Amino acid sequence: MKDSRGLDVTGNDAAAVAAADDFAARRLRLDQGVEAILDAAKRWPDTPIVQLYAAAFWLYGQTDGALANAAAHLRACDALTMNARERALHRALTLWHGNDNLRAVEALEAITTEWPSDLLTVKIAEFLYYVLGQQYMGPRFRAHMRRLEGAHAGDPDFLAMAAFASELCGDSVTAEACAERALGIEPRNPWAQHALSHVLIRRGRVGEGLARLEAFLPLLATCGRPIHCHDAWHLALLHREELDVAAAMRVFKAHIWGITPDFVVEQLDAIALLWRIEMAAGPTDAQWPAIAEHIAPRAVETFMPFMNAH
Secondary structure: OEOOOOOEOOOOOHHHHHHHHHHHHHHHHOEOOOOHHHHHHHHOOOOHHHHHHHHHHHHOOOOHHHHHHHHHHHHHHHOOOOOHHHHHHHHHHHHHHOOOHHHHHHHHHHHHHHOOOOHHHHHHHHHHHHHHHOOOOHHHHHHHHHHHHHHHOOOHHHHHHHHHHHHHOOOHHHHHHHHHHHHHHOOOOHHHHHHHHHHHHHOOOHHHHHHHHHHHHHHHOOEOHHHHHHHHHHHHHHHHHOOOHHHHHHHHHHHHOOOOOOOHHHHHHHHHHHHHHHHHHOOOHHHHHHHHHHHHHHOOOOOOHHHHHO
């Protein structure tokens, strides 16, 4: 069978393929509902792409428990017949699971070289560029995106990624143009908004950034929780740029901290915002105990230095 992007998948159940397509679309758009892949993995235990996507879901979790869950899905694939792309993705995810992130990126890039329509694999690679150091990996990320422009030039999710890759390379003009084009095609695109927020704050266009992100908040709240939290973090940073701590804390309380406090992204954004507010305006002591309670179990976990520093 083939999925919605024309890629071969092993299996003969159209509903299973539709579930995998749904996960890919939601993951690319950073939308709510990606966890539905876990029920799909229970319903179709013999469909490799469903098991692989369930493993990817857990690998994004960035905790020891999430890694253990990912391992179960990767092991399930060992007993299944997979096609060449599925085997390659299994290898890449296994490397990611083992924290062999550079080799995992190489494996993901090899997949998109052979199967350029596999945009979800590009999205997974984007996350690993972040894990490896997104500024350092920016040129490699951008080269990856440029190689695929011909296949995805009109895709808003691709354009959002391309915008971020350009911003990481200091090309704010291209980044802004890509982000605006993505938003013109699909206004509910939180990753394009994210890239745009990077451009606006770096270029000192704070008032414009505040207006754009404030206007986007109603849509943002309907997106996946990690990007809802993180784009709201960028809004709070813009308030901090103007030393409007009260406004930053309103965003903190309404959109950043306390909604899903066991999510790693929410913990990192909460810590990172309070840290920056304290450097600019003094202590925020009342906020730390609740955060400490939720992050204490993570104190001995090691996923990457960025997280350990926070």
